[in-house]
Amino acid sequence: MGITMVIATYFFAPGTAERDASALLTASVDILVVTAGLIGLIVLLRHHTRNISRRGRYWKYSIVTIIGVILYLIVGLYGVATHEQHLMYASDLFSWVYNNLYVHMDMTIFSLLAFFIASAAYRAFRLRSLEASILLIVGSLMLLGRAPIGGVIWEGFPEIATWLLNVPNTAGNRAITLSVAIGAILLAIRQLIGVERGYLGPER
């Protein structure tokens, strides 16, 4: 553990040292991060294959996942075989599948939030206190001011929304930004001097 700390401290240099050297270092990190993501993929596949072999909960759906993996992988490998530089992600058919099939699922899953937010507006937003009222009124004014209908109802709404964004919101968010900056800098220093070790994973 002591050595990891030394390595971390040693690499503190990029922020201040000569630019080109730091660019090479940070570019190396790009490659490291890529491999880290691969671990996540392996863990996912391991989970689903185990789930099928043990007939665990929803194991039939794990089969769907594996089929999805196999089909898309075939598309990808076809891309690797046909692409000039043997790239997968940049190959035509692979990006077509992403842009025309995958995005539908992703967008629809995220758009479910629209329904939840409408339902929450109806059930959870209560004018219990002055604070809640401020939140609600500012929120409503923003909603009216930032959609065309606000300007149709009263031309002041868009101006109010812009003012709310520019003045009170800027003040509040600036305080949050400053506080977060202090917190992040402290966390980084704690990591560098080895006090904060959560990122290293579990003790084994």
Added chain:
Amino acid sequence: MALEKITHLDRRYIYILLFFFVSIPLLAPLKLPIPISEHTYGVYDTTNAMSAGDVAVCSFDFGPATIPENRPQAAAWIFHARELGLRIVALAFWAGGGPIGEDVLRDVYGSDFPNIPEYGTEVVYLGYIPGNEVGMQTFGDNTQSAKGTDHYGTPIGDLPLMQEVTSAEQVDLWAEWTSGTPGEQQVIQFVQGRHGGPSALPIVVGSTAVSVPGMMPFYAAGQIVGILNGLAGAGEYEKLMSNDYDYPFEQGPGLDAQSVAHVLVILFVAVGNIGYAIRRYSGGES
């Protein structure tokens, strides 16, 4: 007690109401007028102030989840930049933005992109650059260490435009299409802050509406010079483009639907609170 019943609706009725009312303006557009906000003018004026041949970085840092907002923003802006003769270095720091960015560029430059004569000199597409904020900093410091090739596998050193743009020092404008981290704050911290600040590298942002309030301190400080705010921002920019050039204004029905949705949410809050007030004053639960 009919009123009390209204305030105790099952969530599924809320869903159906939302589905129904938002559908109406999409099928029969209301054609509401679009006011253009100062934040949108910030993007428009900054871009207009550029001269032909200036280099603009166009960064697709969003995933599929915000396509309805970010995609029309980016398409309208790239169209504008191309009309003004800006040279565009397009890239993505989000993996999901890579293929989407290519699709947007094909919308503007035609479906043959990148097999077009101006590729390499007027526009390049570097695709996904890994490493999140680390990748951003690398790109800002030395474009060639950030990635070896463009999106299609051509070495970066072989592209005439990239021979000229070796670091963020040669970039005149940064257009950031963002829906999270890494996004505009990371560009400010790791690119703009290291390469001369806001005066040397102005940043314009097109963002999902969620993150806009959070970027206002940076807007007020001049670190960001213009913001396209969600779908409304996209519609406003399309409107400006359709006024200046022959650009299709397509977000009209969407903005009408947005108006209806917003009014509906406000009504939901109001009805919910009326029910709450009734219960409270009739001695029920607080």
Added chain:
Amino acid sequence: MIPPELDLFAAIFGVFVTIFIYSFLWKENPLSRAVEHLFIGLAAVFTLAFMYDAALTQAFWGTERIAEGNFIWVIPILISLMYFFFFSKKYFFLYRYPVSIVAGIMAGMMITGMIQSNFIAQIESTVTLPLVGTGVWEGWPLPGLDSIIIIIGVITALSFFFFTWEHKGALGISTRIGRYFLMATFGAAYGGTVMARMSLFIGRLRFLYETSYADWFWAWYLVPIAVLCVIIVAVWQRSRPTPPESEIPPKKQKSKD
């Protein structure tokens, strides 16, 4: 090139998955669950693909890379392979080296980046606000008032995050005003959130209503069919006697290898 007929397939696929996922709003059902799992599968391959590409374009192909004889790029690849010790019990400590390299560089970057842009620049921008003369924003009747509001807001809201002393007396008043500013901020954030989520939903509806293929096919033709599928599956599931989960008792997860 991609044959244009595939666009028809994309439209059909899009309608079905959209309706299947929305059926989740009514009740979770086999179709919505299946689409979710398919999504996870495709996402996994997508992750693999962009990583594979990134590694290739970052280290092998391109200017001054291994393909051009610059072998310095072998070092990060070798270090990155140490990540795979994640799966080993004995050599797990080796996995920590790449992790700490990344964390160290990020921490160094964070300190320099944050101090300049999120700290000094923000304070600078607050203290240099013009109090007299033309205001920061044109058109407001009292130039300078906005600046005063921002300065008061920043200071009082910052005091809210100040936990060294109890919030009493002057600090108590300040934190209360700060709390109102923060609530206004959260109100603006709420407005933004509603706006963004509704845009996404509108985007989906526009896809359903406006997608067409070669003049004769409109995506919304398929909506009733997709809804029918959901209903059939729901009825079929209700008619089944026992849920499959109860057939096999869940096995205890063995300790990690």
